Amino acid sequence: xxxxxxxxxxxxxxxxxxxxxxxxxxxxxxxxxxxxxxxxxxxxxxxxxxxxxxxxxxxxxxxxxxxxxxxxxxxxxxxxxxxxxxxxxxxxxxxxxxxxxxxxxxxxxxxxxxxxxxxxxxxxxxxxxxxxxxxxxxxxxxxxxxxxxxxxxxxxxxxxxxxxxxxxxxxxxxxxxxxxxxxxxxxxxxxxxxxxxxxxxxxxxxxxxxxxxxxxxxxxxxxxxxxxxxxxxxxxxxxxxxxxxxxxxxxxxxxxxxxxxxxxxxxxxxxxxxxxxxxxxxxxxxxxxxxxxxxxxxxxxxxxxxxxxxxxxxxxxxxxxxxxxxxxxxxxxxxxxxxxxxxxxxxxxxxxxxxxxxxxxxxxxxxxxxxxxxxxxxxxxxxxxxxxxxxxxxxxxxxxxxxxxxxxxxxxxxxxxxxxxxxxxxxxxxxxxxxxxxxxxxxxxxxxxxxxxxxxxxxxxxxxxx
Amino acid sequence: xxxxxxxxxxxxxxxxxxxxxxxxxxxxxxxxxxxxxxxxxxxxxxxxxxxxxxxxxxxxxxxxxxxxxxxxxxxxxxxxxxxxxxxxxxxxxxxxxxxxxxxxxxxxxxxxxxxxxxxxxxxxxxxxxxxxxxx
Numbered sequence: 001x002x003x004x005x006x007x008x009x010x011x012x013x014x015x016x017x018x019x020x021x022x023x024x025x026x027x028x029x030x031x032x033x034x035x036x037x038x039x040x041x042x043x044x045x046x047x048x049x050x051x052x053x054x055x056x057x058x059x060x061x062x063x064x065x066x067x068x069x070x071x072x073x074x075x076x077x078x079x080x081x082x083x084x085x086x087x088x089x090x091x092x093x094x095x096x097x098x099x100x101x102x103x104x105x106x107x108x109x110x111x112x113x114x115x116x117x118x119x120x121x122x123x124x125x126x127x128x129x130x131x132x133x134x135x136x137x138x139x140x141x142x143x144x145x146x147x148x149x150x151x152x153x154x155x156x157x158x159x160x161x162x163x164x165x166x167x168x169x170x171x172x173x174x175x176x177x178x179x180x181x182x183x184x185x186x187x188x189x190x191x192x193x194x195x196x197x198x199x200x201x202x203x204x205x206x207x208x209x210x211x212x213x214x215x216x217x218x219x220x221x222x223x224x225x226x227x228x229x230x231x232x233x234x235x236x237x238x239x240x241x242x243x244x245x246x247x248x249x250x251x252x253x254x255x256x257x258x259x260x261x262x263x264x265x266x267x268x269x270x271x272x273x274x275x276x277x278x279x280x281x282x283x284x285x286x287x288x289x290x291x292x293x294x295x296x297x298x299x300x301x302x303x304x305x306x307x308x309x310x311x312x313x314x315x316x317x318x319x320x321x322x323x324x325x326x327x328x329x330x331x332x333x334x335x336x337x338x339x340x341x342x343x344x345x346x347x348x349x350x351x352x353x354x355x356x357x358x359x360x361x362x363x364x365x366x367x368x369x370x371x372x373x374x375x376x377x378x379x380x381x382x383x384x385x386x387x388x389x390x391x392x393x394x395x396x397x398x399x400x401x402x403x404x405x406x407x408x409x410x411x412x413x414x415x416x417x418x419x420x421x422x423x424x425x426x427x428x429x430x431x432x433x434x435x436x437x438x439x440x441x442x443x444x445x446x447x448x449x450x451x452x453x454x455x456x457x458x459x460x461x462x463x464x465x466x
Numbered sequence: 467x468x469x470x471x472x473x474x475x476x477x478x479x480x481x482x483x484x485x486x487x488x489x490x491x492x493x494x495x496x497x498x499x500x501x502x503x504x505x506x507x508x509x510x511x512x513x514x515x516x517x518x519x520x521x522x523x524x525x526x527x528x529x530x531x532x533x534x535x536x537x538x539x540x541x542x543x544x545x546x547x548x549x550x551x552x553x554x555x556x557x558x559x560x561x562x563x564x565x566x567x568x569x570x571x572x573x574x575x576x577x578x579x580x581x582x583x584x585x586x587x588x589x590x591x592x593x594x595x596x597x598x599x600x601x
Binding site: 183187190240251260466 | 581
């Protein structure tokens, strides 16, 4: 495959066999070496073959092989001629990250880390359902699917300021519960307010370094402050929506001969519209989910600090398709393992951040730094307003298990001074930093390419994984 | 009947084999359930049956494996083992035995079964399939 270097942080795959647009990869020499190790460049080429794709098939610096689109894949489609593919959104619809800032400093946590981590672990993953006390009726679940985080706040799980600092104000329009199957609802009903497993987590971190003081101040962040990251998605409900529509689209439209996983439907077709209606429901489920977890975190932390406060800094989608305007033209943007990164002035950004751009949250792997970035005008011009979403997996889970034992992973965390609470030993090994790309390098590339600028670096002190 | 896990950067991939199509399905279910619950032992407390259909063997396998996620998420049921699988054309009947999931400490990483690289084939009197699970 021809891969042309454009700059130190940008590569192009020229148009060839069946591609409608070129491929564009934001990566350094170091990251591209790793990217070449799996099928992700091939996947970028296949995405470029989808009808109605505009400009280019993009990949963010943390890209790796995914289902259909690579993780880190971004593409925009003409609303009239384009298609929607569940493979461009992913199984975990609106897998997303929320950052909370607290009124604590690192000194407040001293000596209590173990106890707090343990109590957070006990409080969070169980959540509502699975032995919890809130059982949702059919009507209530439909309200969640339409109302998202705003539903949760109305029910007493938080305050209005919370949803004002969420992408889409925590409630995506166009949600149609009637297009979510009974099976999907059955899987989600008992899972609201739970973290889930795998790469989903709750981190307690310290603002370790501030790169841009003015923007950090506007986001309410300062050095030494305790913050929290919540990473989770739409759980079984979202996964089943994806499965249901992949099957339905296969039956209706067949599979593209270049990649079965890129099964799709025209945006304006009945099936395309139904998928979008169901996808928006799953996205709202994920927003409500994190709102409940935020509430549980607040309640739990009050046991340790009576005047504990946690404000939502921002909450961003990683896996989503959305109608957005660029140069006055509406397009459908699919971001799969990528973050929206809008610059100053966009009306989608909360008012108090609008002068500087939206916060972009970039969690590292377990035990490594996470970052807060700010969106840019340049991203809107060169990457459909998108940047990376995390460190990006570099090693297979099977490889991870061969390379490192549970004990080694645990010792490594202890050496880094991090308290870890986990559901199972396998997560500890598979999610260890050894399995991931270097998050510092991913952020450096985003910053240098200008698609998301560094604001602050966060250092983890506690990690709770499902 | 046997299964083994293969390399995949982001997800879990396995190959399952059996001397009949039914045996291969049972092996695939075992690989799936190992991925879901790890190596913890599940007690054989309760029996459940289900039926699925598929438009071809791959579709049937997909729907069969997906049923285990549904049992766990919607019915809080963890499978200890598959007792029987009967396949008639594109219809499948299955009986499983297991226990309530709330009785166990485990984490399920499996989000979905995928069609990625999926195949079912007969080779020298043996049935083989490969499946990628989204985790």
